[in-house]
Amino acid sequence: MKMKHSGTMKAVLADDLTKSMEFVRVYAADITNKKETSRLVKQLGEIFPLTRLPHMKRVRCLKENEEKHLQIILCCVDQEEDLSSSPTLNEIFQKAPGFDQTGLGNLFSTRVARNQPKTRAQFEEAQSHWPTSFHEDLELTKLLNGTYFTKTEQERINLHMQMAVELADQGKQSGEVPIGVVIVNSDSSEVVASCYDLRNTASNPLYHAVMLCVDLVARSQGGGAWEIQDTPGFWWRKPHEASNRLADLSSDTSLGSQPDNLQNDVGQPTLVRDVTESQSGQNNLKRKFNELDDSSYLCTNLDLYVTQEPCSMCAMALVHSRIHHVFYGVTHPDGALGSRYKIHCQPGLNHHFQVFRGVLEEKCRNLYSEIT
Amino acid sequence: MTKLLFLLPFQAKAALLQGEVPVGCLLVYDGQIIGKGKNGVNFTKNATRHAEMLAIEEALDWCKNRNVAYKEVFARTDLYVNVEPCIMCAGALRISGLRRVVYGCSNERFGGCGSILDVASDQRTTDSQPVLQCVPGIFAETSVQLLKEFYRGQNPNAPNPKVKKAHDIQDIPLPSLEGVQMKDPT
Numbered sequence: 215m216k217m218k219h220s221g222t223m224k225a226v227l228a229d230d231l232t233k234s235m236e237f238v239r240v241y242a243a244d245i246t247n248k249k250e251t252s253r254l255v256k257q258l259g260e261i262f263p264l265t266r267l268p269h270m271k272r273v274r275c276l277k278e279n280e281e282k283h284l285q286i287i288l289c290c291v292d293q294e295e296d297l298s299s300s301p302t303l304n305e306i307f308q309k310a311p312g313f314d315q316t317g318l319g320n321l322f323s324t325r326v327a328r329n330q331p332k333t334r335a336q337f338e339e340a341q342s343h344w345p346t347s348f349h350e351d352l353e354l355t356k357l358l359n360g361t362y363f364t365k366t367e368q369e370r371i372n373l374h375m376q377m378a379v380e381l382a383d384q385g386k387q388s389g390e391v392p393i394g395v396v397i398v399n400s401d402s403s404e405v406v407a408s409c410y411d412l413r414n415t416a417s418n419p420l421y422h423a424v425m426l427c428v429d430l431v432a433r434s435q436g437g438g439a440w441e442i443q444d445t446p447g448f449w450w451r452k453p454h455e456a457s458n459r460l461a462d463l464s465s466d467t468s469l470g471s472q473p474d475n476l477q478n479d480v481g482q483p484t485l486v487r488d489v490t491e492s493q494s495g496q497n498n499l500k501r502k503f504n505e506l507d508d509s510s511y512l513c514t515n516l517d518l519y520v521t522q523e524p525c526s527m528c529a530m531a532l533v534h535s536r537i538h539h540v541f542y543g544v545t546h547p548d549g550a551l552g553s554r555y556k557i558h559c560q561p562g563l564n565h566h567f568q569v570f571r572g573v574l575e576e577k578c579r580n581l582y583s584e585i586t
Numbered sequence: 587m588t589k590l591l592f593l594l595p596f597q598a599k600a601a602l603l604q605g606e607v608p609v610g611c612l613l614v615y616d617g618q619i620i621g622k623g624k625n626g627v628n629f630t631k632n633a634t635r636h637a638e639m640l641a642i643e644e645a646l647d648w649c650k651n652r653n654v655a656y657k658e659v660f661a662r663t664d665l666y667v668n669v670e671p672c673i674m675c676a677g678a679l680r681i682s683g684l685r686r687v688v689y690g691c692s693n694e695r696f697g698g699c700g701s702i703l704d705v706a707s708d709q710r711t712t713d714s715q716p717v718l719q720c721v722p723g724i725f726a727e728t729s730v731q732l733l734k735e736f737y738r739g740q741n742p743n744a745p746n747p748k749v750k751k752a753h754d755i756q757d758i759p760l761p762s763l764e765g766v767q768m769k770d771p772t
Contacts (some may be wrong), residue, residue: 417650435631533630
């Protein structure tokens with residue numbers, strides 16, 4: 215069942231999805247004879263094609279006192295044109311002397327949307343001026359109205375952020391910048407790696423929690439670059455666990471087995487995503503193989519939880535790592551996933567991902583309350 | 587300068603020979619190379635192992651071994667790299683407090699010194715790190731050649747990087763490299 219968020223979690227969307235519409239001015243006129251409408255649309259399309267406004271409907275219908283009343287867009291108003299000097303129909307059609315003005319009445323200028331609306335809110339704003347075409351993106355609508363995640367998913371998100379908060383607190387005790395990170399498999403909710411910041415204690419300005427956790431994921435795949443000493447709270451799935459599981463699966467002949475045997479058994483908080491019962495065992499097995507294959511390339515199909523908005527370095531590291539979703543608690547003025555930049559939806563980059571802010575916001579804010 | 591001319595493309599070429607994106611870099615402090623790096627993404631399965639990151643870490647070790655504060659050293663250290671640093675690396679260079687980056691061709695796909703974003707010179711609110719000076723256009727042709735070679739093998743559809751003009755290089759004094767101690771390339 216889908217329901218609205220009870221908390222403050224919000225999707226961080228590209229600016230062109232959240233801003234208000236921009237408008238341009240056009241000349242329009244009443245249609246005094248409805249029978250002329252289709253001819254007017256056709257002829258105006260030839261002499262004044264709306265090439266810069268392909269999303270606009272040429273004709274609108276107003277209802278006044280149960281009576282329908284049509285209006286039609288003639289042409290765009292030139293930017294240099296002085297609006298105080300209202301032209302006549304004859305002046306507008308000066309350049310098209312053969313044009314038959316029959317059916318056109320009162321001339322006026324009005325504002326219409328410059329671009330096609332992308333969200334329902336933008337559509338409604340545009341529509342209140344003049345009708346426009348709109349193709350609703352259902353996923354985007356869910357992101358905007360807070361129904362993208364189910365209640366169960368929302369609870370899991372909070373649980374993972376709770377882990378990150380505890381890690382941040384652990385780091386804080388040892389004199390670190392309190393930032394905790396947890397990286398989780400998007401499908402199985404299995405924790406793949408977790409850690410906290412080490413920039414102070416290791417005297418290494420690059421040891422941001424996000425960078426460390428990305429390297430722990432690499433380590434879980436048999437790679438990794440940093441030799442982090444055994445630090446309490448630092449965890450990564452050991453490489454052999456994944457391969458063992460793959461071996462288990464290939465020898466698994468009971469095709470109707472439950473998916474639970476995929477989950478790890480090392481005491482990590484594991485949250486099993488519901489699998490619809492109608493799914494056949496064969497499909498389950500196939501899905502399990504795919505899951506393991508997918509998760510073995512960088513951070514593909516992995517979600518990251520971090521207590522504070524990542525900086526430019528960390529945000530771009532997540533682009534390079536092909537992260538799936540990012541959840542963070544509090545914003546940071548220099549943050550690069552919503553505050554200073556929106557690197558996750560930056561035009562020109564080869565990977566984009568969804569970002570959500572405000573997860574366990576109060577708890578995260580408390581971590582930083584003593585820091586000025 | 588001639589030694590740098592030789593070493594930088596060598597680093598990049600070494601990365602290429604190991605199947606990595608051909609990016610190599612050097613950190614130069616007071617006429618000495620204190621860090622060098624070449625791309626190591628595929629080897630470590632970590633997409634953040636860019637040449638610049640490796641060089642910064644080597645330079646941090648250099649400071650640690652000599653018991654000097656990295657912040658003081660880095661404030662007078664310049665990075666030489668054959669391609670404009672990406673957004674992540676530009677961020678890392680800022681965080682580390684390096685003085686200047688001298689680079690070859692621009693990075694139209696990921697560049698953080700102006701091509702995609704200008705992380706190198708944005709005004710931070712919470713730290714006092716100075717803006718990173720950027721000098722484009724050194725070894726640009728060699729860099730473009732190496733990248734072409736890489737993408738020819740890997741991704742035939744990738745666009746060729748554009749080359750920025752070296753418009754203001756003459757105005758900025760480059761560090762003297764006389765008597766540079768060369769480490770054995772490994």
